[in-house]
Amino acid sequence: MNxxxxxxxxxxxxxxxxxxxxxxYAIAQEVEKISEGRTKMRTGTLYGALERLLEQELIVVHDxxxxxxxxxxxxxxxxxxxxxxxxxxxRIARTAREATRRLELGGFDGAVTA
Amino acid sequence: MSALxxxxxxxxxxxxxxxxxxxxxxxxxxxxxxxxLREAVDVVCHALRRRxxxxxxxxxxxxxxxxxxxAVIALAVNAMTWTRLSVPALRTGRQIDDxxxxxxxxxxxxxxxxxxxxxxxxxxxxxxxTAPEVLLAGLPFVVLGAFSGLLDLLLLPALxxxxxxxxxxxxxxxxxxxxxxxxxxxxxxxGRPCGTRSLTRWSENAGLEWDRPNxxxxxxxxxxxTTAQRTTVHRREVRRAGARCSSRFVTTDGSWPASxx
Numbered sequence: 001m002n003x004x005x006x007x008x009x010x011x012x013x014x015x016x017x018x019x020x021x022x023x024x025y026a027i028a029q030e031v032e033k034i035s036e037g038r039t040k041m042r043t044g045t046l047y048g049a050l051e052r053l054l055e056q057e058l059i060v061v062h063d064x065x066x067x068x069x070x071x072x073x074x075x076x077x078x079x080x081x082x083x084x085x086x087x088x089x090x091r092i093a094r095t096a097r098e099a100t101r102r103l104e105l106g107g108f109d110g111a112v113t114a
Numbered sequence: 115m116s117a118l119x120x121x122x123x124x125x126x127x128x129x130x131x132x133x134x135x136x137x138x139x140x141x142x143x144x145x146x147x148x149x150x151l152r153e154a155v156d157v158v159c160h161a162l163r164r165r166x167x168x169x170x171x172x173x174x175x176x177x178x179x180x181x182x183x184x185a186v187i188a189l190a191v192n193a194m195t196w197t198r199l200s201v202p203a204l205r206t207g208r209q210i211d212d213x214x215x216x217x218x219x220x221x222x223x224x225x226x227x228x229x230x231x232x233x234x235x236x237x238x239x240x241x242x243x244t245a246p247e248v249l250l251a252g253l254p255f256v257v258l259g260a261f262s263g264l265l266d267l268l269l270l271p272a273l274x275x276x277x278x279x280x281x282x283x284x285x286x287x288x289x290x291x292x293x294x295x296x297x298x299x300x301x302x303x304x305g306r307p308c309g310t311r312s313l314t315r316w317s318e319n320a321g322l323e324w325d326r327p328n329x330x331x332x333x334x335x336x337x338x339x340t341t342a343q344r345t346t347v348h349r350r351e352v353r354r355a356g357a358r359c360s361s362r363f364v365t366t367d368g369s370w371p372a373s374x375x
Contacts, residue, residue, distance in 0.1 A: 024137035042153050043138045044160025047130055070132040 006088050009049055012039055014058065014077060014085045021062035021076035024050070050075060058084060115139065118154060121161035 006014070009031075016022060016030035027050075028041045041049070053059045058081035062074045077085065115138055119131050138157060142150045 024133050025140040028137070028141065042156035043134055043141055044156040044158070046137065047134055048160050048163065051130070067136075070136055072136055073133060 005091065006084070008035075009039065009041065009045075010053065010058075011085075011088060013041075013046075013049055013053065014081055014088075017059065017076055018082070018085060021074040023072050023074045027075065053081070057081075118157045118161070121158060122164055126164050 012031045012034055013027060015034055016027045022030060024043070024046060028043075028046050031039055031041050050059070054061075054075075057078050059075045060078045062076035064071060064073045066072070115135050118138075119127055119135060122131065122134075134157065138153055142153050145153075
């Protein structure tokens with residue numbers, strides 16, 4: 001994994017399974033909830049992303065069960081995914097803190113004082 | 115849904131088909147027609163990406179990804195030219211034989227222009243999903259063109275469209291080329307359904323490690339899997355409430371590690 005920030009769908013998916021393993025549709029629901037409805041992951045998009053994250057070893061299959069004759073897998077963070085997500089969360093938090101600090105400085109409101 | 119699943123490559127369908135069908139079913143349960151249509155379009159686009167897509171981890175994929183905006187712009191210009199050429203023919207055409215190809219050419223040009231505009235304005239998936247529709251709509255024109263010397267007029271836009279589709283795939287799939295799933299790399303038979311084994315037998319070796327939360331027994335163990343490329347250790351957890359097991363252990367290559375069997 002390079003040092004580039006995670007793209008938002010990746011960040012949202014990793015966040016969605018950070019606390020507990022989830023299966024496909026549950027991940028989509030969590031993503032929508034976390035993003036406050038801004039991001040809705042449809043089935044094809046979601047599985048494209050999950051496949052990519054499996055390839056990158058950021059997530060792993062946690063469990064697999066057979067429900068009504070159909071296989072259903074749940075996914076969880078791989079150690080590498082947990083590390084990447086923690087790094088990204090820290091980066092975002094640093095940026096947010098700095099943005100808040102600068103805003104609280106008050107400062108320039110568009111008027112030039114002599 | 116089964117018709118949509120058939121759009122996927124067979125190996126991928128065996129690997130993820132059940133899950134995709136399950137997720138699609140849940141996503142569309144109680145949904146209106148537009149929502150169901152959007153889900154279906156998304157699955158179709160994903161299936162096409164699986165069949166067509168070069169990954170952008172490779173040089174070719176990165177090259178195509180960089181080329182994508184230029185390809186779409188070229189396609190838009192070409193489609194505009196195509197449409198403009200067909201309008202005078204429509205105005206002056208007197209017989210259906212004369213105007214038939216022009217109508218098809220103009221319609222295909224407009225559809226491609228719409229797709230290019232959608233793609234350029236950020237609706238990549240929607241824009242590129244016009245590709246198969248346009249190609250399908252243009253099929254009669256291909257037949258007509260083959261007999262009237264107009265095939266060369268169709269060739270460039272068709273190639274442009276395919277290029278735009280593949281570059282979009284490259285942009286959207288920023289991972290390595292090929293499927294690369296660890297389940298498909300191993301020595302086990304490709305595409306073979308997962309083998310299963312009951313919790314009882316597995317738990318003889320796994321043992322109970324902790325008993326919370328939700329008063330659920332959780333058995334943890336690891337599965338080590340060695341392939342030609344690497345050794346991977348997967349931790350598996352199986353939850354059991356009382357005498358009822360909520361899941362079964364499943365290996366993905368149809369076999370069990372000898373040390374646990």
